[in-house]
Amino acid sequence: MQWKAYLKSYHDYLRLERGMSPNTLASYRFDLERLCAFLAAHHPEVSPLTITSQHIQAFVYAVSKELNARSQARLISGLKSFFNYLLVENLRGDSPMELIEAPRLGRKLPDTLSTVEIDRLIAAIDLSKPEGERNRTMLEVLYGCGLRVSELVTLKISDIFADEGFLKVTGKGNKQRFVPLATFTLQCIERYRREVRVHVPIQKGFEDTLFLNRRGKALTRAMIFTIIKDLALAIHLQKKISPHTFRHSFATHLLENGADLRAIQMMLGHESITTTEVYVHLDRRHLTQIMHQFHPRKRLK
Known part of the structure; x- marks a missing residue:
């Protein structure tokens, strides 16, 4: 019962003060519930205030057999966040995560599609x-x-600023950004609204949702994945792709065509530019061409 109370207050903190998305909240909650199940089976007397690094080590070792390095790193990151919350609230004087190290991860370059x-x-x-x-x-x-x-499945009609040529996007942590809307993309949206959406029986509460299923409700994330997977099979694409692949391709193609990294960061809604910098590593050949073309020392005297 003690764990349940602390986890609820932590969940409220993440939702209300940190503004985390439901998907992120669910991930954090899943990892902490896994820790609780382990303790209930092996150390039922341990509370959030008395748990030690030895207990954490035993838990991480037990679950590491079924998790890859990236999942282990995410698990440890989530646990650190919870115990840091207890520190901030002065509920503990130290963190049992101080000696726990996450596995080292190599930089994973995102998959992209060509035009x-x-x-x-x-x-x-x-x-x-x-x-x-x-x-x-x-x-x-x-x-x-x-x-x-x-962001796609929650997009609203009221988020479209056609005259200004921008789309208002609500991203992680309910942070909003404005993304330029190309004329061609806007034309596609207007054609869909004019020729298709007007014939959908819209359910109450979804009047402002842009993309609707045939029942007049918002599409699910899983449905978008299925649509893209089926298209990849239809053209015999030898790549494993997802909706996120289009986002990676957007950033990569902008960079390849000379866009500023800071501008790409703002359009993607990355909090840190170090997240955006992964795209710099995608096409070193292109960057070499840029250097030879624009650097003042490009020619020998």
Whole structure:
């Protein structure tokens, strides 16, 4: 019962003060509930205030057999966050995570699509079906604006500022940003609204939701994954892709065409530019060409 009370207050802190998304909250809660289950089975007397690094070490060792390095790192990060919260609230004088080290992770470069592959995926959409125009518009928005899938499914009509050419996006932690809206992408959105969305029986509460399923409600994240997976199979694409692949491709193609890294950071909604810098490593050949083209020492005298 003691753990339950502390976990609830921590959850409220993350939701109200940190503004974390439901998906992130669920991930943190899952890891902490896993710790509670381990303690209930092996050390039922241990509370959040008396747990030691030895207990944590035993738990991490027990679950490490079924987790890869990246999942272990995420687990340890979540536990550190919880015990840091107890420190901030003066509920503990130290953290049992101080001696716990996460596994070292190599930099994982995101998968990307070429412009030809993106065109092939979109061309594979069956526009004779009612959902065809909607699906094409969703992929154009994913690629044209670099959105996360959670941002796409929650996009509102009122977020579209057509005259100004911007899209208001609500990202992680309810942080809002404005992303430039290309004329072509806007035309796709207007065509979908004019020719498809007007014929959908919209359910109460979803009047402002841009992309709707045939029942008039918001699409789920899983549905977007399924749509993209089916298109990849249809064109025999030999890559494992997801909605996030379009976001990676958006950033990579901007960088390859000379866009400023800081501008890409703002459009993606990255809190730190170090997150955006992963795209610098995607195409070293392109960067070499840029250096040889623009650096003042490009020619020998």
